[in-house]
Amino acid sequence: MSVLRLGRSSFGPGEFAVMAIVNRTPDSFYDRGATFAFEQAWRRVEQVVAEGADIVDVGGVKAGPGAPVDEDEEIARTADLVAAIHEKFADVVVSVDTYRAGTAAALCEAGAELVNDTWAGADPEVAAVAAEHGAGLVCSHTGGQRPRTLPHRVRYADVVDDVVRDTTALAERAAGLGVAPESLLLDPTHDFGKNTYHSLELTRRLDELVGTGWPVLVSLSRKDFVGETLGLPVGERLPGTLGATAISAWHGARVFRAHDVAATRQVLDMVAAVRGDRRPVAPYRGLA
Incomplete structure (x- = not known):
């Protein structure tokens, strides 16, 4: 496992x-625009940093279907917050959730x-932008689905094989364009x-993706697969999310995109302690 x-x-x-x-969207599936205004977004940033966030991922366009948002509007929604986080929190990585090269560059x-x-290189220039700016890049898998659309009767001969093949190909292409291999996920x-x-x-089979040697990011937080598995609405999906988080951590995922930072941090600390990678904070039972 590399750095x-x-x-x-x-x-x-x-x-x-x-x-x-x-x-920074008015129509997010979970918060429904709670951090659309800059003041509310900044309070959220301060909160998640205090709770132990290592990376803050700023997005200006809802992932799913919704009102059109052009590139200029996406940049206007996000640039001021990105700049403020970068200036204020030197130890926090600033991430931008976008599939557009122009937005990524700005x-x-x-x-x-x-x-x-998150849309698997739908704009092939995104990787070149990351390389030009010395930024890292997340290489994702959508099975060819177009940005901001919903899946419909999707089929794979083997979904894990498809994910491994497509994400590693994107990572190898990005490295060839100049993105540092140690900054690819x-x-x-x-x-x-x-x-x-x-x-x-x-x-269940995340260890196969981890086995490629590239670091793995998972975005599990309150997603539909959690809700459909347990029959629960978005607001009640935290326990299921944390269960999937623990399994993914045990399988070797490195980065966890989350709405609930404090709870996620505790789960990851517990997994790390069970694995032997982290010492308990206050062990005394049976030791005195």
């Missing part, structure tokens, strides 16, 4: 990183150190271009 380097930060073998979600200039391309991208059975299988 993961993102901007001014590095994460060694056995270290987990929490990526906090901060959406936000890297504002201080973003990681481009979280693979994301199986639960729910995107997948049904619930696919997302469960990816979680």
Whole structure:
């Protein structure tokens, strides 16, 4: 397991990183615009950093279907927050959730150190932008699904094989364009271009993606596969999310994109302690 380097930060073998979600959108599936205004977004940033976030992922366009948002509007929603985080929190990696090369370029200039391309290179210039700015890149899998669309009757001969093949190809292409290999991440991208059975299988067999040698990011937080598995609405999906988080951590995922930072941090610390990578904070039972 190698060192993961993102901007001014590095994460060694056995270290987990929490990526906090901060959406500058009025229609996010979970917070419904709670951090759309700058003041509310900044309070959210301060909160998640205090709770232990290592990365803050800023997005300006809802992932799913919704009102059109052009590139200029996406940049206007996010650039000021990206710049403020970069200036205020030197130990926090600033990530931008976008599939557009123009947005990625503008936000890297504002201080973003990681481009979280959740739509699998739909804009092939995104990787070149990350390389030009010395940023990291998340290489995701959608099975060919177009940005901001929902999956419909998707099928794979073997979803894990498909994910491994496509994400590693994207990572190798990005490295060839100049993105530092130690700054590339693979994301199986639960729910995107997948049904619930696919997302469960990816979680169950995540060690196969980890086995490629590239660091793995998972975005599990309150997603539909959790809700459909347990029959629960978005607001009640935290326990299921944390269960999937623990399994993914045990399988070797390195970065965890989350709405609930404090709870995610505790789960990851517990997994790290069970694995022997982290010492208990206050062990005394049976020792005195």
